[in-house]
Amino acid sequence: MTIATIGAARPELVRGRGGGGPASTRTVVAYGFWIFLLSDFILFSGLFAAYAVLSGNTAGGPTGADLFNVRNVFIETMCLLISSYTCGLGALSAERRQPGRFLIFAVLTLVLGAAFLVIESTEFAGMVSKGAGPSRSAFLSGFFTLVGTHGVHVTGGLLWLIYMAAQVVAKGLRPHVLRRLLCWSLFWHALDIVWVGVFTLVYLIGIQ
């Protein structure tokens, strides 16, 4: 008896609970990548915990209220949020087999992500030049580790996007390219979720 006929014989086994045969490759790939993303969230939870514990230990150096520029953080947040939107629309265009639209949205996502990175690295360079580098205090070590790790993820996401755009151009929107694109879009949305934690815990609570 095959799995599909078990589903037919036992209708209480609905799809997703053993009925209707194995899930599609797309569902399985997305699930595996989702597990990876959750492990990435757990990595960030360690860095968030370290920052939360160390944020008061400024060793007589500058505090968050002295260093943070809320206007820049707002622009960064909007860049990442709108890039998450264009990423979603790009993934949707790809699923609807519209490579031209996908490439337009990919370029928009790339520009917004790069703008985010430029603002963030300018902020980092400004802080280091003011003598508020990662070695100044435990607070700044925690800050640079947490925000820097997020920035490294964004950089990786952008490189992955360039690679995916090249695949779409070279191979077209084949099923395995679409599955890779799905993973990339999940990664990019997940980075935005981590950023919600960063701007709330680090910046907005930091200036209180």
Add this chain to the structure above:
Amino acid sequence: MMDGDARPYDRTPGVEHQEATANYLSYTVGLGLAVLLTIVSFVVAQTNLLWQPGIPVGLIVLAFAQIGVHLVFFLHIGTGPDHTNNVVALAFGVFIVFLVITGSVWIIANLNWNMMDMHP
């Protein structure tokens, strides 16, 4: 749709099916909600709209709302049968994240409190 709803058991195992996916509207609604909540967060942080000592708690609540919007409208975490495993994994991930963050903050706050007695 050729498969799925009408004849749920008549599917070829492992083959790609036309999935019920989101549309432009759901992403746009998600963007609108996320932008709105983000602006509220930044306004609350810089004004006296909320009772001053309550601002961090308010910001954390707003952050959870934003994460919820991202999960539903951008990551499409839903209640469909294909999502059962994703939601269970998410619940476990949230549990671990909660343990790591609140556990660390709790233990270190306790440690700091004990240290204060040594340096009056």
